[in-house]
Amino acid sequence: MRRFEDKIALVTGAASGIGRATAERLAKEGAALLLCDVQEEGLAATAKQCEELGAKVATALCDVSKPDAVRAAVAACIQEHGALDVLVNVAGILSLERTEEVHLETWERILSVNLTGTFLMCQAALPYLLERGGNIVNLSSTSALGGMAYGAAYGASKGGVLALTRTLAVEYAKRGVRANAICPGSIKTPMTTRSGLPEDPDWKLLQRAMPLDEPRGPETVASVIAMIASEDGAHINGESIRVDGGTLS
Ligand code: NAP
Secondary structure (H helix, E strand, O other), rough: OOOOOOOOOEEEEOOOOOHHHHHHHHHHOOOOEEEEEOOOOHHHHHHHHHOOOOOOOEEEEEOOOOOHHHHHHHHHHHHOOOOOEEEOOOOOOOOOOOHHHHHHHHHHHHHHHHHHHHHHHHHHHHHHHHHHOEEEEEOOOHHHHOOOOOOOOOOOHHHHHHHHHHHHHHHHHHHHHHHEEEEEEOEOOHHHHOOOOOOOOOOOHHHHHOOOOOOEEOOHHHHHHHHOOOOHHHHOOOOOOEOOOOOOO
């Protein structure tokens, strides 16, 4: 399938995990790419891989919580590729702590990357997405749909991402721009393998977030992102799709 031939996609969080798998999937399907992340080395590795898959690729080191950096990344996309059709907001951070132990700085940082960063990217990209009838895919999480113990700030940020996504869907539908969210469950990526846990956690609570079938990797999420961002998803707008192996069923 080459559903992104002549399309230009901007992917944040592209140095690792779901962002990298998404970049590779879109590259395989013909997209030209602007890839963003804060991790220079990982970003270069993803870019190289996508180029080997035949994609035209540019990169921008960009902290999505910083408005100037976000504007510069979108400008780099327009300068390099001339347009923007698909924005995939994947950059995110996770911290797992008992709620009574969460420091205000941690709460604010998680909200600022996961929610404000998504908003800033959408805001900067919208003028270009409107020009070509593009679409947005935002990474939310099952923690926005069902309680996830030890993830107060993370769950709140992802709930905000869902609300933001639905707002954009309604506000821009008539002007030809769609916005959708993906809600992965627990996916095997560097984020989940390095996320610490509070001391002596309640394992029964953690078990609630596990898939019912088997642990899966980031490509299981990338394939759904590609579907919804392509013409196959043309009539899907304001939706959130769980990719969780049945966890919340
Ligand atoms: P990951 O492997 O940690 O990849 C996320 C990438 O985003 C990392 O390279 C990370 O850099 C980067 N990043 C962090 N803060 C950033 C910032 N301010 N600006 C730009 N880039 C930044 O994580 P993942 O598992 O692929 O997760 C990707 C997205 O899916 C996240 O939004 C996450 O919340 C969501 N999600 C993941 C799961 C899961 O189970 N993996 C489940 C539900 C939702 P650093 O390494 O420096 O942080």
